[in-house]
Amino acid sequence: MSDKVLIVDDLATNRIVLKVKLSAAHYEVVQATSASEALAIAASTRPDLILASAHLSGMAAADFVAGLRKIKPLSTTPIILLQTHSCAHDRHAALRAGADDILTKPVQEAVLLARLRNLLRQHHNSYDLTRQPGGGHFFGFAEAQREFQIPGRIAIVARSKPEALALQGMMSHSSQHQFSAYGTDQAMPIVSTQQIPDVYLLRFGQADAEEGLRLLAELKAAQLTHSCPVIALLDKNTSSLAVTLLDMGANDVIIGLADREELALRMANQLRHKRNSEQMRAQLLSGLQAAVVDPLTGAYNRRYALPFLKQLIEDTHQSEESFAVMVADLDFFKQVNDRFGHAAGDRVLCAVTTQLRAHLREGDMLARIGGEEFLIITPGTNRFRAQQTADRLCQMIHQTPIAVPGTSAPLHVTISIGVTMARHNSGCEAHTVDLLLDQADRALYLAKAQGRNKVTFCARSAA
Amino acid sequence: MSDKVLIVDDLATNRIVLKVKLSAAHYEVVQATSASEALAIAASTRPDLILASAHLSGMAAADFVAGLRKIKPLSTTPIILLQTHSCAHDRHAALRAGADDILTKPVQEAVLLARLRNLLRQHHNSYDLTRQPGGGHFFGFAEAQREFQIPGRIAIVARSKPEALALQGMMSHSSQHQFSAYGTDQAMPIVSTQQIPDVYLLRFGQADAEEGLRLLAELKAAQLTHSCPVIALLDKNTSSLAVTLLDMGANDVIIGLADREELALRMANQLRHKRNSEQMRAQLLSGLQAAVVDPLTGAYNRRYALPFLKQLIEDTHQSEESFAVMVADLDFFKQVNDRFGHAAGDRVLCAVTTQLRAHLREGDMLARIGGEEFLIITPGTNRFRAQQTADRLCQMIHQTPIAVPGTSAPLHVTISIGVTMARHNSGCEAHTVDLLLDQADRALYLAKAQGRNKVTFCARSAA
Numbered sequence: 062m063s064d065k066v067l068i069v070d071d072l073a074t075n076r077i078v079l080k081v082k083l084s085a086a087h088y089e090v091v092q093a094t095s096a097s098e099a100l101a102i103a104a105s106t107r108p109d110l111i112l113a114s115a116h117l118s119g120m121a122a123a124d125f126v127a128g129l130r131k132i133k134p135l136s137t138t139p140i141i142l143l144q145t146h147s148c149a150h151d152r153h154a155a156l157r158a159g160a161d162d163i164l165t166k167p168v169q170e171a172v173l174l175a176r177l178r179n180l181l182r183q184h185h186n187s188y189d190l191t192r193q194p195g196g197g198h199f200f201g202f203a204e205a206q207r208e209f210q211i212p213g214r215i216a217i218v219a220r221s222k223p224e225a226l227a228l229q230g231m232m233s234h235s236s237q238h239q240f241s242a243y244g245t246d247q248a249m250p251i252v253s254t255q256q257i258p259d260v261y262l263l264r265f266g267q268a269d270a271e272e273g274l275r276l277l278a279e280l281k282a283a284q285l286t287h288s289c290p291v292i293a294l295l296d297k298n299t300s301s302l303a304v305t306l307l308d309m310g311a312n313d314v315i316i317g318l319a320d321r322e323e324l325a326l327r328m329a330n331q332l333r334h335k336r337n338s339e340q341m342r343a344q345l346l347s348g349l350q351a352a353v354v355d356p357l358t359g360a361y362n363r364r365y366a367l368p369f370l371k372q373l374i375e376d377t378h379q380s381e382e383s384f385a386v387m388v389a390d391l392d393f394f395k396q397v398n399d400r401f402g403h404a405a406g407d408r409v410l411c412a413v414t415t416q417l418r419a420h421l422r423e424g425d426m427l428a429r430i431g432g433e434e435f436l437i438i439t440p441g442t443n444r445f446r447a448q449q450t451a452d453r454l455c456q457m458i459h460q461t462p463i464a465v466p467g468t469s470a471p472l473h474v475t476i477s478i479g480v481t482m483a484r485h486n487s488g489c490e491a492h493t494v495d496l497l498l499d500q501a502d503r504a505l506y507l508a509k510a511q512g513r514n515k516v517t518f519c520a521r522s523a524a
Numbered sequence: 525m526s527d528k529v530l531i532v533d534d535l536a537t538n539r540i541v542l543k544v545k546l547s548a549a550h551y552e553v554v555q556a557t558s559a560s561e562a563l564a565i566a567a568s569t570r571p572d573l574i575l576a577s578a579h580l581s582g583m584a585a586a587d588f589v590a591g592l593r594k595i596k597p598l599s600t601t602p603i604i605l606l607q608t609h610s611c612a613h614d615r616h617a618a619l620r621a622g623a624d625d626i627l628t629k630p631v632q633e634a635v636l637l638a639r640l641r642n643l644l645r646q647h648h649n650s651y652d653l654t655r656q657p658g659g660g661h662f663f664g665f666a667e668a669q670r671e672f673q674i675p676g677r678i679a680i681v682a683r684s685k686p687e688a689l690a691l692q693g694m695m696s697h698s699s700q701h702q703f704s705a706y707g708t709d710q711a712m713p714i715v716s717t718q719q720i721p722d723v724y725l726l727r728f729g730q731a732d733a734e735e736g737l738r739l740l741a742e743l744k745a746a747q748l749t750h751s752c753p754v755i756a757l758l759d760k761n762t763s764s765l766a767v768t769l770l771d772m773g774a775n776d777v778i779i780g781l782a783d784r785e786e787l788a789l790r791m792a793n794q795l796r797h798k799r800n801s802e803q804m805r806a807q808l809l810s811g812l813q814a815a816v817v818d819p820l821t822g823a824y825n826r827r828y829a830l831p832f833l834k835q836l837i838e839d840t841h842q843s844e845e846s847f848a849v850m851v852a853d854l855d856f857f858k859q860v861n862d863r864f865g866h867a868a869g870d871r872v873l874c875a876v877t878t879q880l881r882a883h884l885r886e887g888d889m890l891a892r893i894g895g896e897e898f899l900i901i902t903p904g905t906n907r908f909r910a911q912q913t914a915d916r917l918c919q920m921i922h923q924t925p926i927a928v929p930g931t932s933a934p935l936h937v938t939i940s941i942g943v944t945m946a947r948h949n950s951g952c953e954a955h956t957v958d959l960l961l962d963q964a965d966r967a968l969y970l971a972k973a974q975g976r977n978k979v980t981f982c983a984r985s986a987a
Binding site for chain 2: 063064086111133160171174175177178179181182186251252269274275277278279281282284285287305308309324337345348350351352353356362376398399403432495
C-alpha cells in the first residue's frame with residue numbers, strides 16, 4: 062500500500078520471490094544485493110521497512126543491523142531478518158543490535174505480511190506526530206535511545222496462575238525487572254491503578270484463543286494500559302491466530318516457546334519503545350508549555366492569552382457568568398530602564414508578576430502581553446468584585462518596594478489598570494477579543510491620563 | 525479494565541443487566557436513573573464512556589446527547605445509545621447531536637463489549653498526548669469542532685467496482701463530498717499519493733471476510749492512510765466478524781445496510797474526527813515551533829540551540845567531520861538602546877539576524893542566546909572555512925547600515941565573534957556543550973579586548 066520496503070539478499074532468487082509477494086501486496090520495493098549496498102541504498106532512499114537475509118556475505122547480521130541503526134533517519138525504521146535455519150546465537154545478536162524481528166524460514170506468507178503491516182503500523186503511529194514534511198523529525202524527537210537500563214514492571218498472563226509463575230521463574234532468573242503473574246482462569250483484573258505494568262506478556266494457544274484476543278483488545282482499549290506494549294507468546298502451529306493478533310496491534314508475537322535470552326531481549330526492546338514514547342511525550346508537553354510562557358517572568362504570553370480569552374467569550378455564550386478583562390501597565394517604566402539599566406527593569410517586571418499572581422485566584426489568567434503590559438482575565442466575577450480586585454492589585458504594587466541591582470534603595474513602582482466587563486446577554490455589541498482588549502486599552506488610557514496608579518472602567522462595558 | 529462507564533436508564537432491570545455485563549468485563553460502573561441525573565453525574569464523575577437508553581423519560585435522546593456534549597470535559601467522550609426498536613428519525617437525531625453509535629436491541633454481548641473497547645481505544649489514543657494529569661487538556665487542544673463543513677474525499681471499496689459505484693450513487697445523491705469507487709476484485713492499489721482519501725468505506729461480508737480484514741489492516745498500517753478513518757459496512761449476521769473488525773481498529777462498523785441519511789451522518793462524524801486530529805497536530809507543531817524560536821528576531825532560542833549542539837557533539841563521535849561554534853555579540857549595543865530607545869534596539873537585532881542568516885548555509889544554526897548575543901553553529905566545516913565564514917559575517921554587519929526609528933541617519937553597528945572548533949579525535953579533552961560555549965566565550969572576550977569588530981579563535985580548540 063505504497064510503503065517502501067527494502068529487500069536485501071545476496072541471492073537473486075530469494076529477492077525475486079520476496080519482490081513478487083510484496084508487490085502483490087502493493088508495496089513499493091527497492092532491492093540491494095549486499096550489506097554494503099543496502100546501507101548505501103537505505104541511507105539514500107529511506108525505506109519504511111527493511112527485510113533482509115540474516116546470512117549476507119561479508120557482514121554479520123548483527124553488524125548490518127547496527128550499521129543501519131547508525132543512519133540517523135533509520136534509527137527507528139522496522140527491520141526484519143530472515144534466517145534459513147534457526148541459530149540462537151545469531152538471533153540474540155540481531156535482536157540486541159536493534160532488529161525488530163528475526164523469522165526462520167519457511168515463513169508463511171500471511172504471517173510475514175501481517176508482521177510487515179504490524180511493524181509499519183506501530184512505526185507510523187508512534188512517530189507520526191513529530192514527523193516533518195521533508196522527512197526527519199522535529200528537533201531531535203523520536204531519536205532511538207538504545208541505552209535505557211531502567212528495570213520495568215512486567216505482567217505475565219497465562220491460562221493459569223501456576224503456568225504464569227513458571228514463566229516468571231524462567232524469566233526472573235537473571236533479570237532486573239519486577240514481575241507479576243496472573244491466570245486468566247481467575248476472575249481478577251490484571252491492572253491496578255497503583256502498579257500499571259510497563260509490558261504485558263500474554264501466553265495462550267488455539268484452545269483459549271478467544272480469551273487471549275479479548276484480553277489483548279481490552280489492554281489496548283483501557284486508558285491505563287493502552288500504551289503498554291503487549292507481547293503474545295503463542296503455542297506452535299497458531300499462525301492464523303498470530304496474523305489476527307498482529308493486525309489487532311500486539312506489539313510482538315512469538316510462535317512456539319522462545320528461549321530465555323530471546324524473550325529477555327524482546328522484552329527489553331518493548332520496554333525501550335515504551336520509555337521512548339514516554340520521553341517523547343514529556344518533551345512535547347514541556348515544549349508546549351514553553352511555547353505559552355514568557356521566559357522572563359513566567360507569566361503566560363500573548364499566544365496563550367488571546368485563545369484563552371476567545372474560549373472564555375465562547376463559553377460565556379452558554380452561561381450566565383460575566384468576567385473581567387484588565388490591562389495593567391507599569392507607570393513610568395522607561396525611567397527604570399534608563400536610570401538603573403535593563404537588569405533592574407527585568408527585576409521589576411518579575412517582581413510585579415509575582416505580586417500580581419499572588420493576589421489573583423486560581424482560575425484567573427495572568428499574561429505579559431507587551432514590554433511592561435499585562436493582561437489579567439478573571440472569570441466568574443461581577444463589576445463590584447472586579448473593582449475590588451483591580452484596586453487591590455494597584456495598592457499592592459504601590460505599597461511593595463522592589464529591590465533591584467544597581468541601587469541600594471528599593472524601587473517604588475505603580476501600575477495603572479483599565480478594566481472592561483464581558484457578560485452574555487449584555488445588550489451591547491457582541492464581544493470579540495479585539496473589542497474587549499480595545500475597551501480595556503481605552504480605560505487604561507483614561508487611568509494614565511487621570512494621573513496613573515489607578516483603576517478605570519470602560520464606560521461602555523456591561524455592568 | 526478499570527475504565528469508568530456511566531450507565532443511564534430509567535428502568536432498574538436494564539441497569540442491572542448492563543452493570544453485571546460490564547462489571548464482569550472489569551469496567552468500573554456508575555449509574556444514573558434519569559437524563560438530568562446523568563448530566564449531573566457525568567459532569568462530576570467524568571466517565572470514560574457513556575452507555576444510555578435512547579428512551580429516557582422527560583428528555584429526547586438527541587437533547588440528552590447535546591447536553592452531555594456541552595459539558596466541556598465530555599465533548600469527545602464516547603456515547604453509545606441503545607434503542608429498543610429501530611427508529612430512523614431518532615437515530616439520525618442522536619448521531620447528529622454527537623452520539624458515537626446507536627445500537628438496536630437485542631445487541632449481542634460480544635458486539636457491545638467490542639464496541640466499547642473500540643470507542644475507548646480510539647478515544648484514549650487520539651487525545652492521550654494532550655491530556656493533562658488532572659484531567660482536562662492542554663490549553664484548548666482536543667476541543668470538539670462540530671462545525672466542520674469541509675467536503676471530504678471518500679473512497680468506497682466493495683467486492684466489485686459496480687457494487688462500489690452503486691453505493692457511491694446512493695451516497696453522492698445529496699452530498700458535497702468527493703467520491704471514488706474501487707472493487708477488491710481489481711488488482712489496483714486503492715490509494716495514490718496525489719489523492720489520499722479522508723475516509724474509507726469498506727463494504728464486505730462473511731464470504732470475503734479475509735479480504736476485508738486484510739484491507740483494513742493494510743490501510744491502518746500504511747503511512748499514507750493509517751490516520752484515515754475506516755467505516756466497515758457489513759452484511760447482516762456477521763457479528764463475530766464485526767467484533768474482529770472493531771478490535772482491529774475499524775473506526776465504525778455498521779451491520780446490515782444503513783439508510784442513506786445514517787451513512788451520511790456516520791461519514792460526517794468520521795470526517796470530523798479526522799479534521800479534529802489534523803487540527804490538533806497542526807496546533808501541536810506550531811506550538812513546538814514557537815517554543816524554539818525567539819519571538820523578536822525569529823532566530824532559534826537557547827532551548828533549541830543547546831540540544832542541537834549536544835546532538836552534533838554526539839553525531840561527531842561517529843564521523844570524521846569537524847564543526848565550528850561561534851558566539852557573536854553586538855558591539856556597544858547598550859548605546860543603541862540608550863540613545864535611540866528600545867524600538868531602535870529591537871530593529872537592530874532583527875536586521876542583524878537577517879544579515880547573519882543570509883550569509884549562513886542551509887545546515888547552519890543561528891540562535892539568539894542572550895540580549896545581543898548570538899550562537900552560530902556550522903557543521904561540516906574546517907578551521908580555514910570557519911575563519912572565512914566568521915570574517916565575512918563581521919564584514920557584512922560592518923558594511924550594512926541599518927535604518928531605525930528615532931533617527932534619520934541609518935545606524936552602523938559591528939559585531940565581535942569568538943570561535944572554537946570541535947572535531948572527533950581531536951586529542952583534546954572531550955567536547956561538551958559547556959566546554960565549547962566556554963571556549964567560544966573566551967575567544968569572544970579576546971575579540972572585545974582587542975578592539976571589537978573582529979574574529980578571534982579559541983587557542984585550545986582543535987585545528
